[in-house]
Amino acid sequence: MDLAFTKEEQAFREEVRSFFRDNVPPDTRRKLVEGRHLSKDEMVTWWRILNKKGWGVSHWPKQYGGTGWTSVQHYIFNEELQSYPAPQPLAFGVSMVGPVIYTFGNEEQKKQYLPRIANVDDWWCQGFSEPGSGSDLASLKTKAERKGDKWIINGQKTWTTLAQHADMIFCLCRTDATAKKQMGISFIVFSMKSKGVTVRPIQTIDGGVEVNEVFFDDVEVPYENLIGEENKGWDYAKFLLGNERTGIARVGVSKERLRRIRDLASKVESGGKPIIQDVAFRDKLAACEIELKALELTQLRVVADEGKHGKGKPNPASSVLKIKGSEIQQTTTELLMEVIGPFAAPYDVHGDDGSNEAMDWTAQIAPSYFNNRKVSIYGGSNEIQRNIIAKAVLGL
């Protein structure tokens, strides 16, 4: 057992850190620190910088543009990215549909889609959840019927993150209504510009518009847009969801936020002195930091295990990451609410142009708290995670 990173790994961390320092647009970083939403342009600009460096799809196989890094290098890259902070790669393209295409797609599809995913020439969104299919995803009803060399798609998806920016969607569709529910699903990709696709924004409790409803009304899609085999979509979906095991803990994000809390708490006064000197507050902050330390170590255990034994068999500890990671993210936003106190109330009166730096930091704290309630719901709710632990780990 050894906690230390090797010299090479430390040098790699330095390389990554200095690349972020020199290349992340300052305004992009500021907005992330303040918990603001980025524009499409700001995100795409950064991802193309990253892709030009060769780090856009770092975990893909080398032949498709990946880096060939070790699992520890991936860990370091993610941690530095999250804690700088810089925008994370667009998960829907890079972590979700990309690996499905290079694993199950044909040569034509790989050539057509992969380079465009890496450079975000296409913005992808995910068509999984439906109004009646949340945690019970396999009950989905969106239907794709084969007509000659086309699919005709009808139905509705929901919680489609950033669909308003999307060029492409990967969609789970029911292609065999007679089969058992997991068996009749196919994985189909198509353009969001297709006739019959309608996007309706959903405003969330933070006031933002991150998610949408997407309606399909006799959308015509070429048959060859099927990925892999017909009616095997559920397998690909499971592969996709199991792909990102360690990033979900978002340790770097929480670390960055805790540093910010410590910084703000030394400036904001309570009882005539900085709130960081308040014993009750400081205890709570320490409690959260300790939880995060434990999570970081748990994540390192998973990373080290993957490095040694490959990604084949999930480490039982990995199921801990989603639950604790989301709880801690939520706690950090609660602590920020506590620091800001009564100034949580004003709605974003100062705008997000950075012109009023003294007060800007207050504007997004309540929205960020509201927004972060989602992290224990998405990606398999924490209750689903507990079901997984009970069945897969404890054998209940």
Add this chain to the structure above:
Amino acid sequence: MDFDLNEEQRLLKESIDGLLTDSYDFESRKKYMKEKGGWSRTVWGKLAEQGLLGLPFAEADGGFGGGGVETMIVMEALGKALVLEPYLATVVIGGGFLRHAGSDAQKAAHVPGIVDGSKTLAFAQLEKNSRYDLFDVTTTAKKKGDGWVIDGEKFVVLNGENADTLIVTARTKGERRDKSGIGVFLVPADAKGVARKSYPTQDGLHAADITFTGVEVGADAALGNPDDSLALIERVVDEARIALCAEAVGLMDESLKSTVEYIKTRKQFGVAIGSFQSLQHRASDMFVAAEQARSMSMFATMAADFEDAKERSNAVAAAKVQIGKSLKFVGQQAIQLHGGIGMTMEAKIGHYFKRLTMIENSFGDTDYHQRRVADGGGLI
């Protein structure tokens, strides 16, 4: 970065797990409890035979040169089997003082007896009002000729009843809560003026309250600098805390395992109660708590070698907090999920719960260590 055991460590784990599987089932444990002093000399002898009592000592001192990871392996195994024998008091704490501060003569006098299992030690530190502050010492050691005269009262000294040698913290200078002026002394348990009042503890171990009245010891009794040994005490107690974290991980593993087994077999309403989602989720949360504890136990084990004493103690404090929170949850829910049977002395789960609970209140509880982390500027 590596969290796996190496080949030798794996063999060590197999050998101690094997020994305890053979000799430490719950029924045998009940018999050991009834032996003199509340633990088994036979088992202790087996631990000595396997070299476990000499594990952390340098080879030059007759030990096996094991490090923190080796101690972690042993403590986890002892926890899993709910072992009564005084490994923590004798090898971890007593041995720790000798390793870090013992002169050659002191080591020659005490280490062989520990290694061969013929002698045990106890750490007489806690005082009536000191609670968890190691520098809060009123017991005095006054110079007399070349030696010392010790006066004071110590409480809840684990293995105090059986120990051959007591390691006593005592003040040579200054006031009650001064951080300097504290020494550590080796005192033969049968020295004139030592009075021991023994009793079993809640978790089935044995402890003693010990009064020192004009106890005279020689110049060679002082371990390290008699006027300034707080750093030494903190270091050894940190090692004890790390060992307790590992023991707690072993206890939690076994508590979770037997709880899961129980809810798989216990039937109500015609089905195994483990088929109910509310119980499944509770068990999953116990697993999460136990894994977080394991991570921090490993962290603390590796932190023992940190150069910076402040960084080390911060890491150990953080680990003790996580272990404290996890053990409370796992312990309480293990009883809850066992239902009525969990309330009985017949079932072993209650005994695990009791040992876990006592660990929380040893060498600083959750609040105490959380405050230490908070006052030390945090962890991030």
